[in-house]
Amino acid sequence: MPLSDHDFSAIRLTLELASLTTVLLLIVGTPIAWWLARTRSRLKGLIGAVVALPLVLPPTVIGFYLLVVSGPHGPVGQITQSLGLGTLPFTFTGLVVASVFYSMPFVVQPLQNAFESIGDRPLEVAATLRANPWDCFFTVVLPMARPSFVTASILGFAHTVGEFGVVLMMGGSIPDKTRTVSVQIFDHVEAMEYAQAHWLAGGMVVFSFIVLLALYSSRRFKPGLA
Numbered sequence: 238m239p240l241s242d243h244d245f246s247a248i249r250l251t252l253e254l255a256s257l258t259t260v261l262l263l264i265v266g267t268p269i270a271w272w273l274a275r276t277r278s279r280l281k282g283l284i285g286a287v288v289a290l291p292l293v294l295p296p297t298v299i300g301f302y303l304l305v306v307s308g309p310h311g312p313v314g315q316i317t318q319s320l321g322l323g324t325l326p327f328t329f330t331g332l333v334v335a336s337v338f339y340s341m342p343f344v345v346q347p348l349q350n351a352f353e354s355i356g357d358r359p360l361e362v363a364a365t366l367r368a369n370p371w372d373c374f375f376t377v378v379l380p381m382a383r384p385s386f387v388t389a390s391i392l393g394f395a396h397t398v399g400e401f402g403v404v405l406m407m408g409g410s411i412p413d414k415t416r417t418v419s420v421q422i423f424d425h426v427e428a429m430e431y432a433q434a435h436w437l438a439g440g441m442v443v444f445s446f447i448v449l450l451a452l453y454s455s456r457r458f459k460p461g462l463a
Contacts, residue, residue, distance in 0.1 A: 300406025351385030
């Protein structure tokens with residue numbers, strides 16, 4: 238059989254990680270994108286740079302510092318331990334936290350661009366009809382930005398599926414717990430199991446091509462995040 242039980246376990250874990258990460262990214266990233274699109278605060282550049290850091294930093298660097306911060310001697314690790322939650326490294330929860338941070342710009346930037354393109358006019362018209370800010374956002378902004386939400390969701394999901402450096406640093410390679418497809422491919426190559434690696438790697442190539450084909454076939458998608 239081309240794929241082993243460990244391979245299928247890695248695929249299942251990767252899909253679960255990508256799905257949960259995408260949902261959390263939409264919940265966390267939407268208000269961040271809205272604030273970046275609307276604010277005139279001097280902190281806009283700083284927050285925007287922090288969000289975009291994963292675009293330029295090597296994944297191993299991000300994974301290393303997340304490991305240090307959330308480890309037993311790190312500030313986050315000490316807080317989680319004091320709450321009786323243990324530490325995040327080498328757990329599925331730790332993978333989710335790391336993935337949310339690492340894939341953040343792939344969700345925030347498309348949404349920010351969409352919010353900025355809407356402009357003030359539709360919101361002003363809604364306000365004249367006595368719509369409060371929440372009504373304006375849910376009845377005007379969200380419907381107009383729906384295509385960008387689809388794009389952001391696909392990008393966030395696909396980017397999480399393809400993670401390697403961050404998940405390896407933060408989660409290691411624990412079967413059925415933190416071993417994702419990318420790590421499983423790495424393990425197969427290390428063991429010189431090239432046939433199994435080919436099946437998983439080929440699946441990743443097909444998946445990536447389908448995602449890019451879907452995005453580039455959309456009239457509303459433009460290459461680049463910024």
